[in-house]
Amino acid sequence: MLTIRKATCDDVFVAWHIRRASVHAACAGHYPVAALSAWVDGTPTDKWASVVERDFYVAADEGLVVGTGMLTVANGQVDAIFVRPSHTGRGIGRKMLQFLEALAGHHGVATMRLDATLNAAAFYRRCGWSGDSVSTYRTSRGLELACVPMTKRVAVEG
Numbered sequence: 001m002l003t004i005r006k007a008t009c010d011d012v013f014v015a016w017h018i019r020r021a022s023v024h025a026a027c028a029g030h031y032p033v034a035a036l037s038a039w040v041d042g043t044p045t046d047k048w049a050s051v052v053e054r055d056f057y058v059a060a061d062e063g064l065v066v067g068t069g070m071l072t073v074a075n076g077q078v079d080a081i082f083v084r085p086s087h088t089g090r091g092i093g094r095k096m097l098q099f100l101e102a103l104a105g106h107h108g109v110a111t112m113r114l115d116a117t118l119n120a121a122a123f124y125r126r127c128g129w130s131g132d133s134v135s136t137y138r139t140s141r142g143l144e145l146a147c148v149p150m151t152k153r154v155a156v157e158g
């Protein structure tokens with residue numbers, strides 16, 4: 001059974017591994033391989049680890065972490081939707097998004113935002129997100145990648 005829970009410091013390395021593996025598996029063909037390596041290879045910094053502990057959620061299947069997601073409550077920004085390549089196509093990405101959408105609504109966030117990688121924009125559209133224009137996403141390492149800015153209105157609790 002799939003469960004979604006808050007990430008802890010013990011999830012930092014598995015979250016890093018899933019991010020790296022899923023980007024190389026799914027984004028190749030949409031970006032130069034060197035750009036993908038510059039984006040996700042290497043080892044996690046202390047700063048990245050603290051973001052995982054603060055804002056990440058993980059999806060676990062029988063104890064195995066199979067996906068990640070991140071919500072910044074202050075601005076409704078979703079990041080880090082990554083699913084372990086061996087577990088794609090099973091509804092895990094959609095469940096993580098639905099979890100974050102409910103969480104945003106619980107915190108009074110009415111409009112959510114994300115920057116989709118070119119390969120993932122169709123996935124987000126299937127999940128009810130809108131956006132077609134191509135823009136530029138600046139990674140924490142200062143790398144610029146093409147992306148599709150997307151938004152979704154969510155129901156606010158209370």
Ligand SMILES: CC(C)(COP(=O)(O)OP(=O)(O)OC[C@H]1O[C@@H](n2cnc3c(N)ncnc32)[C@H](O)[C@@H]1OP(=O)(O)O)[C@@H](O)C(=O)NCCC(=O)NCCS
Nearest residue numbers: 026082083088089090091092093094116117120122123126
């Ligand atoms: C994109 C990603 C998160 C999707 O996760 P997933 O668990 O495989 O997706 P789901 O199984 O929940 O799919 C939900 C729906 O989206 C569709 N879908 C999933 N990936 C898709 C894609 N690349 N293109 C078009 N549709 C897609 C599914 O067919 C499903 O459609 P349905 O409404 O008919 O059921 C996953 O493939 C991934 O980690 N990719 C690499 C990392 C990445 O690019 N992340 C996004 C960063 S912005």
